[in-house]
Amino acid sequence: MVHAVQVVPPTRRRRALGAHLGLASALGFLAPALLIFGVFVLYPMVTAFSYSLFSWSGTARGGFAGLANFVSLFTQEPYATEVPRAFGHNLLIFVGTVIGQNTIGLALAHALHHTTRGRRLFQTLYAMPYLVSPVVIGYLWTLLLSPTFGPVNKVLEAIGLGQLAVPWLGNPDTALWVVVLVAVWQWIGFPVLLYGAALGGVPPELTEAASLDGAGGWRRFRHITLPLITPAITTVTVLGFIAAMESFALPYAIGGSSGTPAGATDVLSLVFYRTAFESGDSNGIGLSSALATCLFVFIFGVAVLATRLMRKREESLT
Amino acid sequence: MNRRHLLATAGLGLAAGALSACAPSSSSPAPGGSGGTTLTVWSWRPEDKDAYATFFQKYQDSHPGITVAFQTFKNTEYPQVLTTGLTGSNGPDIAQVQAYGKLQPYVDGGNLLPLDGEIAGLDKIDKAALAGATGRKDGKTYGVPFAVQTIQMFYNKALFAKHNLTAPTTWDEFIAVNDALLAAKITPIAVGGKDAWTLPVVHEALGSAVYGGIPFRDEVVAGKTDFTDPRFVASVQVLTDLQKYLPANVVGVSYTEAQSLFLAGQAAMFPGGSFEFGFFTSQNADLELGVFQVPPAPGAASSTALTPGYADGSWAINQATAHRAEALELLTWMASPEYGQLFADALGQMSPIEGVAPSQPLVAEMAKNYAEHPSRYLLLTDFRWGSPLGTDVMGNKLQELFLGKINATGVAEGVQKGIATWFTPSK
Numbered sequence: 001m002v003h004a005v006q007v008v009p010p011t012r013r014r015r016a017l018g019a020h021l022g023l024a025s026a027l028g029f030l031a032p033a034l035l036i037f038g039v040f041v042l043y044p045m046v047t048a049f050s051y052s053l054f055s056w057s058g059t060a061r062g063g064f065a066g067l068a069n070f071v072s073l074f075t076q077e078p079y080a081t082e083v084p085r086a087f088g089h090n091l092l093i094f095v096g097t098v099i100g101q102n103t104i105g106l107a108l109a110h111a112l113h114h115t116t117r118g119r120r121l122f123q124t125l126y127a128m129p130y131l132v133s134p135v136v137i138g139y140l141w142t143l144l145l146s147p148t149f150g151p152v153n154k155v156l157e158a159i160g161l162g163q164l165a166v167p168w169l170g171n172p173d174t175a176l177w178v179v180v181l182v183a184v185w186q187w188i189g190f191p192v193l194l195y196g197a198a199l200g201g202v203p204p205e206l207t208e209a210a211s212l213d214g215a216g217g218w219r220r221f222r223h224i225t226l227p228l229i230t231p232a233i234t235t236v237t238v239l240g241f242i243a244a245m246e247s248f249a250l251p252y253a254i255g256g257s258s259g260t261p262a263g264a265t266d267v268l269s270l271v272f273y274r275t276a277f278e279s280g281d282s283n284g285i286g287l288s289s290a291l292a293t294c295l296f297v298f299i300f301g302v303a304v305l306a307t308r309l310m311r312k313r314e315e316s317l318t
Numbered sequence: 319m320n321r322r323h324l325l326a327t328a329g330l331g332l333a334a335g336a337l338s339a340c341a342p343s344s345s346s347p348a349p350g351g352s353g354g355t356t357l358t359v360w361s362w363r364p365e366d367k368d369a370y371a372t373f374f375q376k377y378q379d380s381h382p383g384i385t386v387a388f389q390t391f392k393n394t395e396y397p398q399v400l401t402t403g404l405t406g407s408n409g410p411d412i413a414q415v416q417a418y419g420k421l422q423p424y425v426d427g428g429n430l431l432p433l434d435g436e437i438a439g440l441d442k443i444d445k446a447a448l449a450g451a452t453g454r455k456d457g458k459t460y461g462v463p464f465a466v467q468t469i470q471m472f473y474n475k476a477l478f479a480k481h482n483l484t485a486p487t488t489w490d491e492f493i494a495v496n497d498a499l500l501a502a503k504i505t506p507i508a509v510g511g512k513d514a515w516t517l518p519v520v521h522e523a524l525g526s527a528v529y530g531g532i533p534f535r536d537e538v539v540a541g542k543t544d545f546t547d548p549r550f551v552a553s554v555q556v557l558t559d560l561q562k563y564l565p566a567n568v569v570g571v572s573y574t575e576a577q578s579l580f581l582a583g584q585a586a587m588f589p590g591g592s593f594e595f596g597f598f599t600s601q602n603a604d605l606e607l608g609v610f611q612v613p614p615a616p617g618a619a620s621s622t623a624l625t626p627g628y629a630d631g632s633w634a635i636n637q638a639t640a641h642r643a644e645a646l647e648l649l650t651w652m653a654s655p656e657y658g659q660l661f662a663d664a665l666g667q668m669s670p671i672e673g674v675a676p677s678q679p680l681v682a683e684m685a686k687n688y689a690e691h692p693s694r695y696l697l698l699t700d701f702r703w704g705s706p707l708g709t710d711v712m713g714n715k716l717q718e719l720f721l722g723k724i725n726a727t728g729v730a731e732g733v734q735k736g737i738a739t740w741f742t743p744s745k
Contacts (some may be wrong), residue, residue, distance in 0.1 A: 008508035044585050047580070056425065056426065057399050057423075057425065057426040057694040058406050058422065058423030058424060058427035058429075059404065059423055059426075059427035059429060060426065060427040062427060076739070077706075077735075077739040078705065078706040078711075078736060078738070078739065079397075079705075096322075103484070140570060142512075145570075146570070146572065146575055147565075147566065147567040147570040147571060148571055148575050148579060149575060149578070150564060166567075167567035167569065167570030167571050168570070169512060170511070170512060170567045170569035170570020170571070170721075171567075171570070171721070172721065197435070228474060256512075256513055256514065256515075258514045258710060258713065259514075260514050260569070260714075261512065261569045261570075261717050261719060261721065262513075262714050262717040262718045262721065262723070263714055274710075275705065277397060277398075278707070278710075279703055279706075279707065281705035281740070282422055282423055282426050284705070285422070287705075
């Protein structure tokens with residue numbers, strides 16, 4: 001990609017485009033996509049933002065409330081307790097999944113890169129859970145980890161590890177980490193594929209030259225492979241961040257809308273869901289829209305910032 | 319069929335679909351005759367569609383010119399669909415609406431028609447159920463309740479008989495039953511604490527007599543006491559005392575697992591709502607199901623066992639309906655014993671309408687218990703008007719109780735603290 005930009009400078013490309021395609025025809029081609037984007041993405045987002053600025057009584061819009069809904073999110077119970085707690089859980093999910101995906105995912109991709117037999121098979125196998133809905137995955141894991149009927153604890157007991165047969169999803173100290181592990185397990189196919197492609201793009205002559213110069217396996221990885229696959233790490237991390245901040249289906253399937261046990265698996269999307277659809281608060285629309293706006297601004301801001309910083313780092317590494 | 323044909327057919331199909339979607343539904347001629355009125359009724363019960371079709375057929379037979387178009391939606395999507403329908407222009411004439419706190423957004427939004435003085439027979443409907451269809455601020459009635467749910471203990475009669483046990487009538491007998499089952503390696507009481515919403519139901523089944531039911535409710539609503547009252551703390555303490563009779567690691571056990579334990583005969587009792595009856599009988603027709611009210615624990619505020627009740631929801635009229643008179647007439651019929659009996663017979667549920675007798679013996683028994691010793695599912699009927707919902711706080715706090723993180727006083731204080739953020743006692 002970097003090379004392509006160097007070959008065709010942006011200014012020349014824009015002029016070339018203009019020469020072949022008038023503005024009207026360009027807009028004509030863009031119109032369907034713009035229309036769909038506008039109706040299904042932009043309009044709801046702007047509406048949600050505008051909703052957050054009003055007070056609501058049920059479905060009827062009340063007066064202009066300014067930032068009152070945003071203030072309520074951080075001062076009014078139960079939100080003042082639930083929002084920071086849920087935010088903390090989102091961050092833990094992010095840290096856990098990113099560490100898991102960037103270590104296990106990279107290790108698996110690296111191992112597959114150096115094997116020829118069965119590579120396709122394993123890539124497919126790793127990607128399989130990724131193709132199943134998180135709701136189904138979450139439900140399956142609740143069955144597997146059930147303290148009454150679940151096979152996981154039965155197996156642990158059978159092999160003499162009875163002290164590890166804890167109520168995984170019933171204990172607040174383990175429940176969130178189960179969510180993290182299941183998320184890592186489910187999405188591991190994605191970093192494996194991405195890192196597989198990135199590793200395939202590392203020119204073999206570079207590593208060969210380095211090994212001729214006497215560089216060992218770790219030094220070759222650290223100083224050649226790693227810098228060259230940093231763009232893939234950026235992608236995995238940023239997408240992992242967005243997924244962790246937005247995560248809903250998996251925590252919902254595992255802990256229900258209240259984030260059981262005792263709020264240990266509560267995340268921001270669940271707080272939003274409860275406020276918007278399950279609360280008795282007649283200002284539910286205003287508060288939930290405010291929460292959605294905050295969440296969007298935070299995810300967008302961090303994602304942009306992270307991409308910028310990591311791109312800089314990539315440049316310094318290459 | 320080649321590719322071009324396929325595309326052409328698909329295009330035609332799409333166009334036809336789009337055209338039919340644009341056509342207003344009311345313009346389709348009513349089968350009841352020319353110039354007839356079509357009343358659109360929305361519901362969240364697709365599983366009951368056939369039953370409702372027969373009810374409304376009966377109504378149509380006696381009301382020529384009226385056609386009832388009954389439309390159902392998936393229950394999880396229904397609130398959003400209804401909100402859109404009631405605030406937009408293509409809403410129903412009559413809608414099934416949820417009860418208590420979940421009714422209020424529509425009342426506050428001015429979307430529903432007040433029914434006081436418009437419908438004969440409203441005074442013949444169960445008060446707890448009617449409270450679920452009442453506007454919190456104006457005290458007006460906005461719906462005709464369709465069912466009453468009661469909370470009690472279900473038990474496996476065959477399993478009891480096998481161990482020479484009978485339904486207990488005193489607390490000591492209740493404890494003896496639990497001990498005997500525990501000794502026989504059977505889980506005495508199936509509870510799915512992982513699903514927090516079930517725990518306030520369990521608390522009502524085991525502890526309503528301990529806090530005393532309606533007298534306590536009246537005091538707490540009037541602000542004469544609050545949830546830190548020793549009676550309420552004692553009712554929560556009952557759950558701690560009984561924890562050894564629940565499945566191990568109860569907070570890790572889900573609601574469906576608890577149901578499975580009971581259905582498979584691995585657990586002997588199940589504290590739950592009357593709505594479980596239909597599910598239990600459909601899953602295991604051979605299950606010999608019985609019910610009893612849990613006897614009051616020592617020191618209980620009520621000397622008799624109680625059966626708490628509440629309403630699921632009601633039928634309400636869209637404020638924007640073009641057929642107000644016809645809708646009121648249909649709703650008057652739906653508040654009559656004739657309709658109530660049809661409903662009770664076909665769906666095996668309790669009708670809130672006076673004079674309707676359930677046809678299923680077990681439902682009749684639950685209804686009798688409720689009629690003789692009524693109570694209310696307090697946190698649902700009176701404390702679901704703000705955020706956090708009373709039932710949500712109670713569910714989360716009871717999980718903490720079972721996890722050993724807090725005691726009964728901690729639960730009571732937590733509930734009071736949560737509710738105090740929005741609840742102000744009525745004068």
